[in-house]
Amino acid sequence: MSHKTLWDISPVVAPDSPIFPGDEPYALRWTARLSPQCPVNLSAVTLSPHVGAHADAPLHYADDAPSAAEVALDPYLGPCRVIHAIDCGPLIRIEHLAHAEANLPPRVLVRCNRQADTVWNPDFxxxxxxxxxxxxxxxxxxxxxxxxxxxxxxxxxxxxxQRLLRLDLRVLENLVLDEVPEGDYELIALPLKLAGACASPVRAVLRAL
Incomplete structure (x- = not known):
């Protein structure tokens, strides 16, 4: 059986991952280490759920809206189109996507960067x-x-x-699309069932159709 090509479109989450100023960076500490008295290594992590590839929950931009644990999973799984709008400027405008408009699937990811930023850059x-x-x-x-x-x-x-909220759309941010050709794929990017959280990290991947 042949395996379909897989693109990992998630950045590594690390202490130096670029984050919004004031956001909680990723940190890991060990609560137990392998030793004659202990059979396992055990770690604990703290981070903003917006570090790395993540899915904003509606709660991020509206009170009394669904948290990461409450969003339906359907939008995060299925046919997806990657559209290139590289070096398009401050905003992705309709004219940057119109060339790929025909028969759009329910999920659209836009590649803006030639290479994803590895340090904080406010001019994204x-x-x-x-x-x-x-x-x-x-x-x-x-x-x-x-x-x-x-x-x-x-x-x-x-x-x-606010448009996402009004139109009931879901969103993925901080993806890495550096190696992904324009075209159609299967998206798999499920948020974690984090009670009360305004977002969730995702391990976002694309699979060849």
């Missing part, structure tokens, strides 16, 4: 709110990108996040 590409609307009108239920947020780092109104 985000989604124009009208692009979120345009995708939703074409049946898209999940959007994603290879930068930290669908809104600019300086935004206080989070217009694209």
């Amino acid at each position: 590409t985000a989604y124009a709110p009208e692009t979120v609307e345009w995708l939703a009108a074409r049946g898209v239920r999940l959007i994603g990108l290879d930068t930290p947020s669908v809104d600019p780092a300086s935004s206080k109104t989070l217009d694209s996040h």
